[in-house]
Amino acid sequence: MLRFRQLRGRTRTDAARGLAKVRELLPPEYRPLTGPAIESQAATLAVDAAGLRYSVGDLRRLRLYSNAQMLAGEAYVKDGELYGVIIKRPSETLVSPERAAQSAVWAGYVGYSLEGSQRTDEFEQAVATAFNANLEELVRTSERTRLFLNEQRTHADAPTGPEVSAAGVLKDKSARTLMQAIKASGGLLVSDLPKQLPAGDRARIDEIQEKLLSSSLLEQETVIVCSKARTPVLRYASDEDAEALAALNVRCSCGQPVQGEKRERSVTVTKLGRSLVDKSRWMTVLLVEELRSLGVPLEHIFIEQLDGGDEMDCLAVIAGDTVLFELKDKEFSLGHAYSFAAKVGILRPDLSAVITTDKVGNDAREHFERAKKASMEGSRQRTLPVGSAPVFVEGVERLQDELRAIGSTLTLDDANMFFEDVFLQAALSPSRFIAQMSATDAASGSVEAVLPKPRRGGLSQPVKPAGGEA
Numbered sequence: 001m002l003r004f005r006q007l008r009g010r011t012r013t014d015a016a017r018g019l020a021k022v023r024e025l026l027p028p029e030y031r032p033l034t035g036p037a038i039e040s041q042a043a044t045l046a047v048d049a050a051g052l053r054y055s056v057g058d059l060r061r062l063r064l065y066s067n068a069q070m071l072a073g074e075a076y077v078k079d080g081e082l083y084g085v086i087i088k089r090p091s092e093t094l095v096s097p098e099r100a101a102q103s104a105v106w107a108g109y110v111g112y113s114l115e116g117s118q119r120t121d122e123f124e125q126a127v128a129t130a131f132n133a134n135l136e137e138l139v140r141t142s143e144r145t146r147l148f149l150n151e152q153r154t155h156a157d158a159p160t161g162p163e164v165s166a167a168g169v170l171k172d173k174s175a176r177t178l179m180q181a182i183k184a185s186g187g188l189l190v191s192d193l194p195k196q197l198p199a200g201d202r203a204r205i206d207e208i209q210e211k212l213l214s215s216s217l218l219e220q221e222t223v224i225v226c227s228k229a230r231t232p233v234l235r236y237a238s239d240e241d242a243e244a245l246a247a248l249n250v251r252c253s254c255g256q257p258v259q260g261e262k263r264e265r266s267v268t269v270t271k272l273g274r275s276l277v278d279k280s281r282w283m284t285v286l287l288v289e290e291l292r293s294l295g296v297p298l299e300h301i302f303i304e305q306l307d308g309g310d311e312m313d314c315l316a317v318i319a320g321d322t323v324l325f326e327l328k329d330k331e332f333s334l335g336h337a338y339s340f341a342a343k344v345g346i347l348r349p350d351l352s353a354v355i356t357t358d359k360v361g362n363d364a365r366e367h368f369e370r371a372k373k374a375s376m377e378g379s380r381q382r383t384l385p386v387g388s389a390p391v392f393v394e395g396v397e398r399l400q401d402e403l404r405a406i407g408s409t410l411t412l413d414d415a416n417m418f419f420e421d422v423f424l425q426a427a428l429s430p431s432r433f434i435a436q437m438s439a440t441d442a443a444s445g446s447v448e449a450v451l452p453k454p455r456r457g458g459l460s461q462p463v464k465p466a467g468g469e470a
């Protein structure tokens, strides 16, 4: 999954001086992006770049609001990953005169991994040194997330190793069908197992049974069957129990010595099996495990039952946003859509997702489409799906990929906002250049005579000397 990290600190260092120092401190593998682009444009225009920067007023006019606080910035590229540094002015109206003398300096990274933080250490160190700033990681959280985390919920428990591997076995629909049948009857003879499965899957019975036994979802027993009544009379699990039984003078209810009655192998659901099948908790276990592998801490995962339904609900904070997961071990129908919409209405998550082992019914889909159209007005500036339309995950085997996609969407949104600010530093304002042309035109009646001379020693762009002798 793509990762984004941003840090912020306060600085009194002049923006241009600090940026130059960052460039000096970084090894040459970090290639600056916006500075050279500006220099190249200024050389072509034969002007000094400083006078042609977008002003705060320009940015407001262009509706680039987030950029309006910005003083300067630079992006660096290394190994196909992006690093950025931004300096923003404080908003004078909100802070004390003491604080107003300081600017905020931000360091950002978007890349493929944050495992081993030394990946970003070098860059962050350079920014901190150049701006003499204490940088602290900034984890953006939505307003909903801040409220939600204040609500004193109990977070999820970490699933145990056996729970995780058993939940993996239960991804197989036939394995679940078999578990349900055995659980409902309190135990089944092994010889009766194949008929619990649809005809097409009966050939897999040995394989499925073996997986359920080895993951401790089932345990084997021996059943003593009365040969007269053809009903089970006794059952035991271990060889020790068999020996203990043989030592006793026990008779079957028909009068025969038990030792002479027929023995058959049977299976029952273990405590672990019951705990994972009840309320389809195996789905919850898989989801919690996948969320943790995406880097979501347990403290940000909450399991609760919100409203009827057989399955538990899951709420998680991913990349600062609150996500509601609805789990369904069956087709997600129109009825489910209504109760789900009610939950969304109460919890107001930033994003919601429906995870079904089957599929999402067409009527449920249409319901969300209608609701989405109705809520289109007043959508937020962010690119997240808005309104009540959830992300649909059909089939648990798609869970990992879909969660990664959700995580990336939320992360990308943050990274986009950060780097849009930085990349905009690579543009010069055409209106400022034209204003300069107009001013020189008015002053002399000739643009050619007064345009600034091309700078020496700059980039060797084919600049047409505009009346200069360079």
Ligand SMILES: [Zn+2]
Pocket: 225, 226, 227, 228, 229, 252, 253, 254, 255, 256, 261
């Ligand atoms: Zn008998």
